Amino acid sequence: MLITAPLEAVPLVRRIAEHAYRAGASLVTPFYTDDAVTLARFRHAPDAAFDIAPTWLHEGMADAYRQGAARMAITGGNPVLLSHEDPDRVARASKAASLAGRPAMELITSFAVNWNIVACATPAWAEQVFPDEAPDRALERLWGAIFQASRVTADDPVANWSAHNATLHRRADWLNDRRFAALHFTGPGTDLTVGLADGHAWAGGSEPARNGIVCNPNIPTEEVFTTPHARRVEGVVRATKPLFHQGTLIDGIAVRFEGGRITEARATQGQAVLERILATDEGARRLGEVALVPHSSPISQTGVLFRNTLFDENAASHIALGQAYTKCMVETEGQTPEQLEARGANSSFIHIDWMIGSAEIDVTAISQDGDREPLMKHGEWVNTV
Amino acid sequence: MLITAPLEAVPLVRRIAEHAYRAGASLVTPFYTDDAVTLARFRHAPDAAFDIAPTWLHEGMADAYRQGAARMAITGGNPVLLSHEDPDRVARASKAASLAGRPAMELITSFAVNWNIVACATPAWAEQVFPDEAPDRALERLWGAIFQASRVTADDPVANWSAHNATLHRRADWLNDRRFAALHFTGPGTDLTVGLADGHAWAGGSEPARNGIVCNPNIPTEEVFTTPHARRVEGVVRATKPLFHQGTLIDGIAVRFEGGRITEARATQGQAVLERILATDEGARRLGEVALVPHSSPISQTGVLFRNTLFDENAASHIALGQAYTKCMVETEGQTPEQLEARGANSSFIHIDWMIGSAEIDVTAISQDGDREPLMKHGEWVNTV
Ligand SMILES: [Zn+2]
Ligand SMILES: [Zn+2]
Numbered sequence: 001m002l003i004t005a006p007l008e009a010v011p012l013v014r015r016i017a018e019h020a021y022r023a024g025a026s027l028v029t030p031f032y033t034d035d036a037v038t039l040a041r042f043r044h045a046p047d048a049a050f051d052i053a054p055t056w057l058h059e060g061m062a063d064a065y066r067q068g069a070a071r072m073a074i075t076g077g078n079p080v081l082l083s084h085e086d087p088d089r090v091a092r093a094s095k096a097a098s099l100a101g102r103p104a105m106e107l108i109t110s111f112a113v114n115w116n117i118v119a120c121a122t123p124a125w126a127e128q129v130f131p132d133e134a135p136d137r138a139l140e141r142l143w144g145a146i147f148q149a150s151r152v153t154a155d156d157p158v159a160n161w162s163a164h165n166a167t168l169h170r171r172a173d174w175l176n177d178r179r180f181a182a183l184h185f186t187g188p189g190t191d192l193t194v195g196l197a198d199g200h201a202w203a204g205g206s207e208p209a210r211n212g213i214v215c216n217p218n219i220p221t222e223e224v225f226t227t228p229h230a231r232r233v234e235g236v237v238r239a240t241k242p243l244f245h246q247g248t249l250i251d252g253i254a255v256r257f258e259g260g261r262i263t264e265a266r267a268t269q270g271q272a273v274l275e276r277i278l279a280t281d282e283g284a285r286r287l288g289e290v291a292l293v294p295h296s297s298p299i300s301q302t303g304v305l306f307r308n309t310l311f312d313e314n315a316a317s318h319i320a321l322g323q324a325y326t327k328c329m330v331e332t333e334g335q336t337p338e339q340l341e342a343r344g345a346n347s348s349f350i351h352i353d354w355m356i357g358s359a360e361i362d363v364t365a366i367s368q369d370g371d372r373e374p375l376m377k378h379g380e381w382v383n384t385v
Numbered sequence: 386m387l388i389t390a391p392l393e394a395v396p397l398v399r400r401i402a403e404h405a406y407r408a409g410a411s412l413v414t415p416f417y418t419d420d421a422v423t424l425a426r427f428r429h430a431p432d433a434a435f436d437i438a439p440t441w442l443h444e445g446m447a448d449a450y451r452q453g454a455a456r457m458a459i460t461g462g463n464p465v466l467l468s469h470e471d472p473d474r475v476a477r478a479s480k481a482a483s484l485a486g487r488p489a490m491e492l493i494t495s496f497a498v499n500w501n502i503v504a505c506a507t508p509a510w511a512e513q514v515f516p517d518e519a520p521d522r523a524l525e526r527l528w529g530a531i532f533q534a535s536r537v538t539a540d541d542p543v544a545n546w547s548a549h550n551a552t553l554h555r556r557a558d559w560l561n562d563r564r565f566a567a568l569h570f571t572g573p574g575t576d577l578t579v580g581l582a583d584g585h586a587w588a589g590g591s592e593p594a595r596n597g598i599v600c601n602p603n604i605p606t607e608e609v610f611t612t613p614h615a616r617r618v619e620g621v622v623r624a625t626k627p628l629f630h631q632g633t634l635i636d637g638i639a640v641r642f643e644g645g646r647i648t649e650a651r652a653t654q655g656q657a658v659l660e661r662i663l664a665t666d667e668g669a670r671r672l673g674e675v676a677l678v679p680h681s682s683p684i685s686q687t688g689v690l691f692r693n694t695l696f697d698e699n700a701a702s703h704i705a706l707g708q709a710y711t712k713c714m715v716e717t718e719g720q721t722p723e724q725l726e727a728r729g730a731n732s733s734f735i736h737i738d739w740m741i742g743s744a745e746i747d748v749t750a751i752s753q754d755g756d757r758e759p760l761m762k763h764g765e766w767v768n769t770v
C-alpha cells in the first residue's frame with residue numbers, strides 16, 4: 001500500500017498504517033510532500049528547473065500499482081501555496097508533473113488497483129477556510145467540516161456509506177437506462193448544452209477495482225458523473241464557486257463553448273493561470289467530465305467553501321476540462337484511443353473539475369429524440385430513484 | 386537531488402533543500418522514513434510480509450541516480466528500534482531490503498553520482514545516547530557531539546575539512562605506496578591477521594564521483610580503508626564497541642577466523658541476531674573491508690558512544706563483514722566479479738562495519754616479503770605522513 005500525504009498528516013498516516021497492517025497489508029510506504037520544500041523551489045531554483053518532474057518517482061509508483069499496491073492519497077496542503085509565484089512557472093511545473101504522472105494516473109483511473117482519496121485538516125488549509133478563527137479553532141472547525149461532509153458523524157458510518165453508495169448506484173443505473181443525448185444547464189450567467197458521448201456510462205459511489213476489491217475512490221463523494229461529447233458543447237457557463245488549482249485561485253470564471261471548444265474565457269481573478277491551463281494542449285479547452293450533485297448534499301450543507309477540489313466538486317454539479325474517464329464509456333474493450341475520441345471522449349494532460357451547480361441552477365435532460373425532461377430544479381433532483 | 390531522512394529531520398531537510406536550490410539543483414525530492422510505521426509493521430503485519438521490500442522505490446531511486454540525481458542520506462533513527470522484535474523477522478526484512486536496494490547501492494558505492502551521509506539528532510536517538518538527561522538536554526548534547534565529531538565547531542569548517550581531506554589522502558597514498566600484504570591487530574582478546582586483497586587500494590576522505598563532482602561521502606569520516614583478502618584472515622578478534630545494526634544491539638562480540646571464514650562467533654548480547662547475520666549468505670562470514678582510525682580522532686575525543694555506525698565506525702579501527710568496495714581495488718576496469726573474487730574481494734548482500742580498535746590495540750604491517758613494521762601503537766599512527 002502506497003500513501004501520499006502532506007507532512008502535517010503524519011499522525012493520521014500512522015493510524016492508517018496500523019489499521020492497514022492489521023487488515024493484512026504486507027508493506028505500507030508513506031510518501032510525504034512538503035509545501036515548504038515546494039516553495040523553496042519556486043523561490044530559489046534556476047528557471048530551467050520548472051520543466052522537470054521526478055519521473056523516477058512517478059514511474060516507481062506506477063510499478064508499485066502494477067505489482068498490486070493499493071493507493072491512498074491524503075489531500076490537505078495549502079490551497080493557495082503558489083498564488084504569489086510566477087504563473088508561467090506554476091503552469092510549467094504542473095504540466096511536467098502531469099506528464100510524468102500519466103502512467104500511474106492511468107492505472108489508477110482504470111481501477112487496476114483499489115484506491116482512495118481522503119483529506120487531513122492542516123493548519124495552512126484551515127487558515128484559508130476559516131481566516132477569522134484562531135489557528136487551533138480553525139483546525140478544529142475544519143476537522144468538524146471534513147467529518148460532517150464525509151458522512152462519518154452518523155451513528156453507524158459504515159451502514160450510512162452502504163446506503164449512500166446504493167443511492168448513487170441507483171441514480172447512475174437510472175441515468176444509464178435513459179441514455180440521454182444531452183444536458184441543458186440554465187441559471188444566472190449559464191445557458192449551456194452539454195452533449196453526452198456516444199455510449200457514455202454514468203458512474204458514482206463505490207467501484208470494484210480490477211483486483212476484485214470494492215473501493216470508494218473519493219471520500220467524500222456525492223456525484224454521479226459521465227463523459228460529455230468533446231465536440232458537442234454549446235453556450236455560456238459561469239462558475240458557481242472559485243477554483244483552487246495547483247496552489248492558485250481562479251475566481252469568477254465565465255466561458256463560452258462553440259462546437260465543444262472554449263472560444264472565450266474570462267476570470268475576475270487568476271485570468272493568467274486560466275489562460276495557461278487552456279493552452280496546455282488541444283484537449284484542455286474541451287470537457288472530459290460532467291457531474292450532477294444535488295445542492296442538498298452534506299457538503300453544501302456545511303456552508304463551507306473548502307478550497308479543495310475533493311470537497312468543493314462534491315458540493316455542486318460540475319464539469320471538468322481535459323481528460324475523460326474510460327470507465328465512463330460502455331464497450332471500451334479493445335477500442336483504440338482514436339475510436340474512443342470519435343465517440344466523443346476527450347484526451348488531455350489535464351483534468352480540472354470546475355463547479356457550475358447551485359440552488360439557482362436547473363438541469364434539463366434532452367433525449368436522443370430531442371424531447372426535454374426536467375432533471376434538476378433549483379439544484380435538486382426532480383425525481384427520486 | 387534525492388534526500389532520505391527520518392521524519393524528525395524535516396527542519397534540517399528544509400534548510401538543505403533551500404541551499405541545494407540556491408546552488409542550482411533543479412529538483413530536491415525528500416523521502417522520509419518513519420520509525421512508528423516500521424514498528425507498526427513488526428507489531429501488526431502478517432508474517433509473510435517480512436520477506437517483502439518496496440522494490441519499486443529502490444528501483445526508482447536507482448533510476449534517479451542513473452538520470453544524474455545526487456544522493457543525500459540523513460541518519461538519525463532510534464538505534465534500538467527493533468531490539469524487542471523477533472530476530473528472525475528483523476533479519477528477513479533486512480535481507481529483503483538489502484536485495485531490493487542492491488542496484489541503487491551499487492550506483493552509490495561506485496560513485497556514479499556524488500553522495501553524502503550526514504546525521505540529524507532526533508529525540509529517540511538522543512535518549513539512547515544520553516539516557517540520564519532530560520529530553521531537551523539530551524537532544525542538545527547530541528547535536529553538540531555531532532558538530533564536534535563532524536569538525537564543524539572550528540573557526541573555518543570548510544578550510545578544516547580541506548586540511549582533513551588532504552591528511553586522509555596523504556595517509557591513503559602512503560599505504561598504497563607500501564602495498565602491504567597483511568595487517569596484524571593485537572590487544573586484549575585480539576590476535577588477528579588480516580591479509581589484504583591482491584591489488585587492493587586504500588581510500589579515505591573526499592572522492593571524485595564519475596560525474597566529476599568531488600564529494601565527502603561520509604560526514605564525519607576519519608578512516609582510511611581498503612579491501613581485505615576474503616580467504617586470508619586468521620585468528621581471534623574481540624569487538625571494542627557494541628554494534629547497533631538495523632535497530633538491534635549486538636554487544637561483546639568475539640569471533641575466530643580460519644581461512645578467512647568465521648568459524649566461531651559469540652556475543653554477550655544479541656547472539657541470535659549475530660547468527661542470523663552470519664547466515665545471510667556465504668560472504669556474510671568473511672570480510673569486505675578493513676579500516677584504520679587513530680584513537681585520537683575527534684569522534685573518540687567526544688567520549689560518546691553514538692550507537693550509530695556513521696559515528697562509531699569513525700571512532701575506531703574496524704572491519705566489515707560482507708560486500709567489498711570495488712573502488713578499494715586497483716585495475717578493476719573490465720574485470721568480471723569472478724576475477725575480482727579470485728583477487729580476494731568478498732561478495733555478499735550485507736556490509737556491516739564492526740569496531741575492533743581502541744587505545745589498547747596495536748597494528749603491525751606485514752610486507753609482501755614477510756617483514757614486520759609497526760603501523761599503530763596504542764591506537765595511534767607510529768609515523769606521520
Ligand atoms: Zn467529478
Ligand atoms: Zn473530475
Ligand SMILES: [Zn+2]
Nearest residue numbers: 608610676738
Ligand atoms: Zn569503514
Ligand SMILES: [Zn+2]
Nearest residue numbers: 674705736738
Ligand atoms: Zn564500511
